[in-house]
Amino acid sequence: MKRRDFMQMSGMGLGALMLPSVPLIGNPVSAEQLTEPWLDVATKKQLTETALNAAKSKGATYTDVRIGRYLQQYVFTREKQVQNIVNAESYGIGIRVIVNGTWGFAATSDVTTDGIAKCAATAAAIAKANSKFQKEPVVLAAQKGVGDQVWKTPLTKNAFEIPVKEKIDLLMNVNGAAMDNGAGFVTSNMFFVNEQKYFASSDGSFIDQDIHRIWPTFTVTVIDKAAGKFKTRDAISSPMGMGYEYLDGLASEKIAGPIGLVGYRNSYDMVEDAITAAKQAKEKVTAKSVVPGKYDLVLDPNHLGLTIHESVGHPTELDRVLGYEANYAGTSFATLDKWETKKFNYGSKLVNIVADKIQPHTLGAVGYDDEGVPCKEWDIIKDGILVNYQATRDQVSILGEKESHGCCYADNWNSVQFQRMPNISLKPGTEKRSVQDMIKGVDKGIYIIGRGSYSIDQQRYNFQFGGQVFYEIKNGQIAGMIDDVAYQSNTQEFWNSCSQLCDKDDYRTFGSFFDGKGQPSQVSAVSHGSATTRFDGVNVINTGRKI
Template sequence: MKRRDFVHLTGLGAAAAMLPSIPVWGNSVPLDAALDRIDPALKKRMSDVALNAARSRGATYTDVRIGRYLNQFVVTREDKVQNIVNTESYGMGIRVIANGSWGFAATDKMDNDSIAKAAELAVAIAKENSRLLTEPVQLAPQKGYGEVSWKAPIEKNAFEVPMKEKVDLLLSVNDAALKGGANYANSILFLVNEQKYFASTDGSYIDQDIHRIWPTFFLTKIDAKTGKFETRNSLSAPMGMGYEYLEARPQDKIQGVTTLYKGRYDMLEDAKAAATQVGQKITAKSVEAGKYDLVLDPSHLWLTIHESSGHPTELDRVLGYEANFAGTSFLTLDKWQSKNFKYGSELVNIVGDKTQPGSLGAVGYDDEGVGTKKWDIIKDGVLVNYQAIRDQAHIVGLNESQGCCYADNWSSVQFQRMPNVSLLPGKQKKSIDDLIKNVEKGIYIIGDGSFSIDQQRYNFQFGGQLYYEIKEGKIAGMLKDVAYQANTQEFWNACSDMCDESDYRLGGSFFDGKGQPAQSSAVSHGCATTRFNGVNVINTARKI
């Protein structure tokens, strides 16, 4: 799978063609399958079988993950339902250390004999791997939590909502878009429920229930005279929430060029606005290349944070252990060790955070049984930390893991994955209008689009969904054919102003790719609307 398929399903064609490009595990199951639960006592007994079998074969450490992964996809186009898919994947992954080396095995046969054999296989693999070791695995200490549980603080389980209600919503979105002038409209609802159980020889037995939701749509309008077309995708963010995400409240409105919401989403309202805006894009003025001050909405900036801040601070990329999906990282250890590497301006404070309610990465405990937390990565513009898990912590002088280990399925081995990586909002009260009124020559960008970034996460180019010209502090009309280019350090040092907490919103990716074999994870990135001065803008429609 290409990275763009993971990061966002931007620009995909017919809805029926979408599902093959989306990572889906498991077998089809009845629509009400997600309402069933497995008794934690049974999961504990199965875990103990694996822990005891691995110990008896010489494992010095073992962890067990029992996962039940449920996905629901509702896909529509114009006035038709294209597909409804419900899948379930259920099994156990067993990871061990033996002779100082990692070993891993998995099974979907959940009887005692099969579990014991999988544990024994994991130990045998570890012992064979140890023949290639240069130094043994060094795990940061981790206390056992005993028997604990964590549930996502959702208000309404989306799997319990009647299918008719979901279909009616999506078809009404398509209808509103078509009546508003779009020629083609398809809408999709993705639901995820991860029922995860973790046990380890550290003494933890952790039961977690995680929910995610992503409503999205794709509109196209064709100019009948010229045959040219434009698109406008949904401005929704995937979230770690229940169906309440789709129940927008008046008090959550953020007024701007287009109406957005803080923490909620009005899909129908967005579709109506999109139908108008996609028509405006056809007649919009093509941008003149040059230097502009950029005012970037969170619905756009989250992706720039993800690519230029999230991935380059993954410690495995920094160390060269991970080079898939656009390479390693320019943020090498010497820059961190200097304690004064100027990543950005003093306004730039970027944190890793696995605890933020509503975010895609929020869990109580990671896939190594480590309690999640929040920590500084960039402090006042200076690189101060990375993202590290138990077997990496000692490399950067940490006494404990930061709790950002994850596997996308019970059959996948867990490894370091990006937590929610977010830009903290400004401390002074400022609205979007306050940012715009101080711009003489600029562009206001809303929504994410195509992008490109190099193998060290340094030189990049980003586009968006909607572009508005700013002249002498006022919106002067819509633009098109816009993309900006910079390198990471130059861009973040150009950060000059930002809105406060009242404008802080989450964007994110349902399908962030990493590793080989490839795995995907869901991750959010928060920020407020932010200004960057003197950024190079190109015209994407003109040949150089």
């Protein structure tokens, strides 16, 4: 190995250590290589047709092919220094077939006619071997081929075309602004992902998609040396399905709450948020500790998104409900018998939760899933009642449905696609209501902003959630910052305590760039939208402890 290659790969490892949950897929490349053009559409179609024909000749009754180029750029900084820059590219082809009613999958980085033919033969051989143990044949929901299609993330600035220096300058400004306002330590990072995917199937679909995602984030730490304390506050940014325009401030939609700036929509002022974070972290050092008890909670979208993800998103994944994820990620309390009654009160009548992969600027937004199914929106919880799950082509027949929900995904060309969480969002209220209006009706409560630590059981039922900043509400007014807050509940009790929703003017998205699932593990990106929402009589505990 050349010294330069060793240093690049070592750097990728250091970057991973800085944020352990971040997966690094691919080989190190230069920043310039990330902007180089890929194969033209005609070549991609020709290559996938080679795979389709080779699989058919080996007995496949169904085949889909994904040829993909996956690009990543991660930038890590701390205070006045750059810690790491990661540029990675992964390129290859994955072939999935049904032979003898059984799935088979194989992938290769040898994207040549011979390499593709061998890969298709391997996929077919694997399916034939598996068929000896298959008890029931795979049944796919019908899907009419869509022909030649193109879908691209709407963007005005490709993040990979922005010079690395410009990104570093912004992060240095973020760090400097936080330190100028009292921070002792600051880490700031940027994550950029581009998935260039071409899908073809024996159904007659040939789909070219260019998907972009962005996530700027930081953590600010303030230290009180005299008291021997420190407090942190993370960014309230949301990962987005956008380009670098998310950071240029030109389309800034700032959301003001009862304590000032609380969020952004479709753009993000990272420096402004860092200044606010430093001031809030400093205030947290002297904030009084919460008195445990029952409180009405007013939850900001940047906080509520994680609760939605864990208590609604995961338990309504059909493969988890059926027990397919039990070994790795657990099962679900939202079992089929509850859905079959069409009477199971998941939440109050105000709770309307939808799944989708089409909402603009969200992480899950694409034109077609990795089975070539056009993406759409559908109800998960309607007027508080559990009405559906998340299901793919080989699952929907279990629900008595004839059409896939379009939520199948693979995180790389060498990963087999399977059911992944689409955007799961709480619809805003229909009555005009601001956060200030909501707080006026609360006698004893807590206003929570930002995601914190959390814990939830294997069935996604009993849970505990923290946050970034907490404000006590007394007699309809903000009474000051408090700290050491976490709330405990179970999923059904919590969502049935939902009593008020702000309207669409307060609606924002929260997101996860690296949602893990499956064995071998894969990650996916997903957003969760909501407006600020009130939950009554929730148990709050004090998490403070002496060090």
